[in-house]
Amino acid sequence: MSLVLEETHSLVLVGPSGGGKTTLLRILAGLEIPDSGNVELNGDSIQFHEPALLRYRRTVGVVFQAFNLFPHLTALENIVLPLEKVHSHSPAQAHDIALQLLRRFQLDAHANKKPAALSGGQRQRVAIARAVAIKPRVVLFDEPTSALDPEMTAEVLEMIEQLREEGTDLILVTHEMGFARLAADRVAFLSQGRILEFGETKSVFDAPKTEQCKRFLGTVLKY
Amino acid sequence: MTGLSHRTQSPGLFSKLGAAAIAVAMVAAVFFFSFHQITYRWNWAAVLNYRSTLLSGWFMTLAISIASLFLSTFIGVIFALARRSEILPLRYFAHIYVELVRGTPLLVQILIFFYVVADAFHVGNRYVVGVLILSFFSGAYISEIVRAGIESIGQSQLESAKAIGLTRSQTYRYVIFPQALRLSLPPLVGQFVSLIKDSSLLSIIAVNEFTQAARDINSITYSTLECYIPLAVGYLILTLPISLWTRSLEKRIRFET
Numbered sequence: 003m004s005l006v007l008e009e010t011h012s013l014v015l016v017g018p019s020g021g022g023k024t025t026l027l028r029i030l031a032g033l034e035i036p037d038s039g040n041v042e043l044n045g046d047s048i049q050f051h052e053p054a055l056l057r058y059r060r061t062v063g064v065v066f067q068a069f070n071l072f073p074h075l076t077a078l079e080n081i082v083l084p085l086e087k088v089h090s091h092s093p094a095q096a097h098d099i100a101l102q103l104l105r106r107f108q109l110d111a112h113a114n115k116k117p118a119a120l121s122g123g124q125r126q127r128v129a130i131a132r133a134v135a136i137k138p139r140v141v142l143f144d145e146p147t148s149a150l151d152p153e154m155t156a157e158v159l160e161m162i163e164q165l166r167e168e169g170t171d172l173i174l175v176t177h178e179m180g181f182a183r184l185a186a187d188r189v190a191f192l193s194q195g196r197i198l199e200f201g202e203t204k205s206v207f208d209a210p211k212t213e214q215c216k217r218f219l220g221t222v223l224k225y
Numbered sequence: 226m227t228g229l230s231h232r233t234q235s236p237g238l239f240s241k242l243g244a245a246a247i248a249v250a251m252v253a254a255v256f257f258f259s260f261h262q263i264t265y266r267w268n269w270a271a272v273l274n275y276r277s278t279l280l281s282g283w284f285m286t287l288a289i290s291i292a293s294l295f296l297s298t299f300i301g302v303i304f305a306l307a308r309r310s311e312i313l314p315l316r317y318f319a320h321i322y323v324e325l326v327r328g329t330p331l332l333v334q335i336l337i338f339f340y341v342v343a344d345a346f347h348v349g350n351r352y353v354v355g356v357l358i359l360s361f362f363s364g365a366y367i368s369e370i371v372r373a374g375i376e377s378i379g380q381s382q383l384e385s386a387k388a389i390g391l392t393r394s395q396t397y398r399y400v401i402f403p404q405a406l407r408l409s410l411p412p413l414v415g416q417f418v419s420l421i422k423d424s425s426l427l428s429i430i431a432v433n434e435f436t437q438a439a440r441d442i443n444s445i446t447y448s449t450l451e452c453y454i455p456l457a458v459g460y461l462i463l464t465l466p467i468s469l470w471t472r473s474l475e476k477r478i479r480f481e482t
Contacts, residue, residue: 056390
């Protein structure tokens with residue numbers, strides 16, 4: 003597959019399960035090594051060997067479907083850990099950055115709670131806060147709401163939308179088509195490991211060109 | 226962990242005390258009956274003369290156990306890591322060590338280690354040898370406890386650690402160990418109880434610990450029971466508080482997760 007993105011600040015990947023969305027995202031996160039091909043981000047191509055991958059991972063933020071947070075650390079400590087140990091902020095600095103973020107997203111009341119004491123939505127929001135705390139080049143979301151109920155989904159999507167409006171670059175895998183339509187600059191439709199369709203959000207959703215994409219959108223938008 | 230546990234109301238203090246009294250009485254009855262059946266002439270006075278020997282043996286057992294506790298925990302962690310190493314010979318070496326130690330009686334290990342290995346490496350001090358043997362014996366069990374703790378940390382957490390850019394050693398330091406050690410603590414403390422009791426076998430290489438003291442006194446006074454009953458009590462004084470502590474640790478960890 004080949005995909006060149008220019009002037010794109012938010013890209014949404016959609017498509018049927020097993021179509022390669024998550025694999026693509028994991029490659030972009032530096033967590034998986036592709037069999038072939040290369041990936042460039044803002045002009046730098048990713049070197050797929052361990053020391054370079056480690057450096058690369060430190061420049062992007064990743065939010066998984068669930069279980070992002072470390073259960074033995076509080077919400078605050080979860081955000082502080084990478085700031086302090088990976089990005090060499092002083093403990094006081096890291097603490098300030100983390101607390102500011104929690105405040106900004108109305109999570110400061112939960113700063114000293116462990117993940118087990120937080121709701122699913124709060125957990126994901128803390129995870130997102132941790133991902134953006136390091137000022138990443140791009141934040142990658144892998145179905146961040148698919149383990150949540152509708153109400154919590156809304157609070158998480160709101161936070162993502164807020165970040166997007168503030169200028170955070172993001173790539174999102176989601177099944178929330180309404181949100182994709184609202185938040186994406188560009189949409190890519192992936193199926194069977196290939197990008198079958200790519201373009202402006204409106205054109206992909208309103209006038210899909212391929213049969214697969216038409217069928218997919220027809221099914222998911224039906225209900 | 227959530228479970229559908231149906232808790233009955235916990236019994237009150239009085240019924241607990243009553244039940245404990247009945248249980249103790251039952252145990253006492255068994256022993257009283259047994260001791261009543263044998264014709265034995267008690268001679269506590271003879272043993273009493275050697276109480277300082279018994280006491281220093283007790284302290285020696287305590288010292289050996291504590292030294293072995295630290296050394297065996299160290300050995301256990303090292304071998305647990307070795308078993309997860311990417312260097313294959315190291316991993317197999319750790320595996321062989323664990324299986325050899327766990328598959329053979331401690332008595333045999335003491336004899337072979339003392340008369341062959343220690344001799345070859347010129348370790349003459351039998352106390353040092355004793356601590357080494359106990360530590361390598363207990364270390365094999367501890368490495369399995371630690372390994373189970375490490376492996377209980379889910380793949381998703383390791384993935385998160387990787388994604389935020391932690392190195393392998395940072396992942397161990399900040400993510401795996403804090404959780405694994407907390408989970409391993411109750412079985413580790415339980416292992417310490419075994420260690421204390423197992424140290425009694427060191428008497429066969431004439432380490433002057435608690436059991437050896439009792440045997441020495443017995444060979445002088447021929448007052449077998451008067452030596453061995455205090456021996457049992459002495460071990461219980463060491464092990465019972467630890468066992469109770471394990472129980473409360475287990476309970477606390479269950480509430481926290």
